[in-house]
Every structure is written in structure tokens, then in C-alpha cells.
Amino acid sequence: MTEATVIDGKKIAAALRQRIADAAAGLRERHRITAGLAAILIGDDPASQIYVRSKARACAAAGIASFEYCLAADAGVPAILDLVTRLNADDRVDGILVQLPLPCGIGSQQVMAALDPAKDVDGFHPVNVGHLWRGEPGLVPCTPQGVLLLLRSVHADLSGAAAVVLGRSQIVGRPVAALLLAADCTVTVAHSKSSDAAAICRQADILVAATGRPALVTADWIKPGATIIDVGIHRIALSDHRVRLVGDVDFAAARPIAGAITPVPGGVGPMTIACLLGNTLLAACRRRGLPDPVVLQG
Numbered sequence: 444m445t446e447a448t449v450i451d452g453k454k455i456a457a458a459l460r461q462r463i464a465d466a467a468a469g470l471r472e473r474h475r476i477t478a479g480l481a482a483i484l485i486g487d488d489p490a491s492q493i494y495v496r497s498k499a500r501a502c503a504a505a506g507i508a509s510f511e512y513c514l515a516a517d518a519g520v521p522a523i524l525d526l527v528t529r530l531n532a533d534d535r536v537d538g539i540l541v542q543l544p545l546p547c548g549i550g551s552q553q554v555m556a557a558l559d560p561a562k563d564v565d566g567f568h569p570v571n572v573g574h575l576w577r578g579e580p581g582l583v584p585c586t587p588q589g590v591l592l593l594l595r596s597v598h599a600d601l602s603g604a605a606a607v608v609l610g611r612s613q614i615v616g617r618p619v620a621a622l623l624l625a626a627d628c629t630v631t632v633a634h635s636k637s638s639d640a641a642a643i644c645r646q647a648d649i650l651v652a653a654t655g656r657p658a659l660v661t662a663d664w665i666k667p668g669a670t671i672i673d674v675g676i677h678r679i680a681l682s683d684h685r686v687r688l689v690g691d692v693d694f695a696a697a698r699p700i701a702g703a704i705t706p707v708p709g710g711v712g713p714m715t716i717a718c719l720l721g722n723t724l725l726a727a728c729r730r731r732g733l734p735d736p737v738v739l740q741g
Contacts, residue, residue, distance in 0.1 A: 538564035589714025
């Protein structure tokens with residue numbers, strides 16, 4: 444039996460990051476502009492600290508300036524909004540990233556709404572959400588954008604494909620659905636309240652799993668030959684104290700049935716930071732009335 448092609452997110456992300464680095468160098472040479480990304484970290488969550496550091500390294504490799512602002516978990520909303528206001532007005536900063544999740548008691552919607560939409564490189568501001576659903580130019584959330592690029596690495600044309608998005612979060616599921624609609628797919632969104640989600644998924648030429656539940660999608664959820672993008676990532680403790688990373692899809696069970704599938708790790712994850720860098724470069728150009736850099740393409 445032929446096994447599914449494994450979609451190499453690391454390789455695709457590396458090529459994207461090289462395109463971004465080349466475009467950033469051209470921006471400096473032709474216009475003396477260095478794109479800048481500011482990250483706001485609130486609290487001392489270890490995973491968030493590691494993630495912010497990795498973004499700083501990625502910026503340095505791409506020739507993008509990186510600024511990091513750390514606030515205590517009890518800083519309070521007024522202090523956070525004051526920092527956001529200052530970064531909105533800082534011309535060195537083209538993109539502002541607020542590291543999620545925020546500490547308990549701080550509403551992410553209020554903080555996100557305070558961002559300048561032109562600097563909202565996570566694509567969560569209501570203005571950018573509206574642009575996405577209206578099919579207008581805006582800043583698109585990074586993980587969903589990465590999902591689309593991975594799909595385009597397999598399918599030159601997505602038009603007419605039956606796509607199922609499993610999960611309806613504001614961060615992944617809903618924006619992925621909007622992007623697939625814009626690509627002329629026929630889109631169904633299934634979720635925890637759907638009746639017989641497995642039967643819905645079995646109709647999918649393209650299945651994007653973003654449920655937050657490890658190995659939920661098993662062999663009997665998958666249409667033969669389907670392309671599967673697994674957005675989930677979960678740390679499973681093993682009996683010998685090691686940790687294994689798994690996705691929302693049972694990879695071993697799915698691979699003999701699917702046509703193409705992303706691994707966990709090494710699939711969607713590397714694309715998220717690459718798309719964040721691309722959005723920062725895009726914001727730097729748009730804020731100055733320059734043409735969009737042709738980087739976020741498969």
C-alpha cells in the first residue's frame with residue numbers, strides 16, 4: 444500500500460524565510476528601511492519566553508529588527524495599553540506581536556483592539572478580521588496563512604475542492620475557513636457540537652484538523668487520498684519520563700490512507716514564525732506606500 448506524501452513544513456518554511464531575507468535586504472538597499480517587529484510579553488510563562496526568544500532569532504536571521512518588551516503579570520491593563528499606544532506611534536516598529544495567552548484577568552480582545560491594524564502582524568484586530576472575511580487586503584493570521592501555503596505546495600489549484608475545517612477557534616479554525624473560501628474551496632466547518640464529525644470529515648478532499656484534542660482524527664475519519672493538515676501539537680508524557688509530541692491526527696493510522704499529510708512536529712509549526720516575518724515585511728512596505736513584497740506565495 445502506498446503511504447501518503449509527508450509535507451515537509453521545515454523545508455517549505457526555510458525557503459519562505461530565505462525569500463523574506465532577500466526581500467528585507469532589498470528594502471534596506473533600495474529604500475534604507477529596516478522592517479521592525481516588537482514583541483510584548485506579559486508575565487513569566489516559560490513557553491511564551493522560549494517562543495519570543497525564537498522569534499527574535501528568526502528576525503535576526505531574516506534581517507528584521509527585533510524589539511522585546513516584558514511586563515509583569517500584574518502590570519494591569521492601563522500599563523499594557525500605554526505600551527501599545529507608544530509602539531503604535533514608534534516608526535521603527537512595523538509589526539506588534541502580543542504574546543498569548545495573557546495572564547488571568549487581562550482581556551486579550553481589549554489589548555488586540557488597541558493595536559494599530561496596520562501593525563497587527565498576528566491578524567487578530569477586528570479590522571483585519573473584517574478584511575479577511577470580505578476578501579480584502581489585510582494582515583492574515585500567521586498559522587492559517589501557513590496552512591494555506593502548505594496546501595498550495597501540494598495542490599496548484601484548490602478551486603472546487605471539498606474542504607473540512609475541524610475546529611472553529613478565532614485563531615485558527617475560522618480564519619482557515621475564510622482563506623479556503625477565498626481559494627474557491629467548498630468549505631464545511633465541523634466542531635464539538637457537530638453531529639457525526641467523523642462522517643463529515645470522510646467527505647473531505649482537504650482536512651484541516653485544529654481541535655486541540657490529541658489523536659482525535661483516526662483512520663475512519665479520512666477519505667482515501669485526502670490531504671491532511673494537522674495544526675494540533677500536544678505533549679504526551681511517556682512512562683520513561685520522556686515527552687512525545689503528537690497532533691490532532693493519529694499520524695500512523697492516517698498515513699496509509701491519506702494522499703498527503705503534515706507531521707507533528709515539522710509541519711505547520713515552522714510555517715507560523717515564517718509567516719510572522721512575512722507579515723512584518725508586508726506591513727513595513729504597506730505603511731510606506733511601497734508595493735507588496737512577493738514572498739507569501741507557495
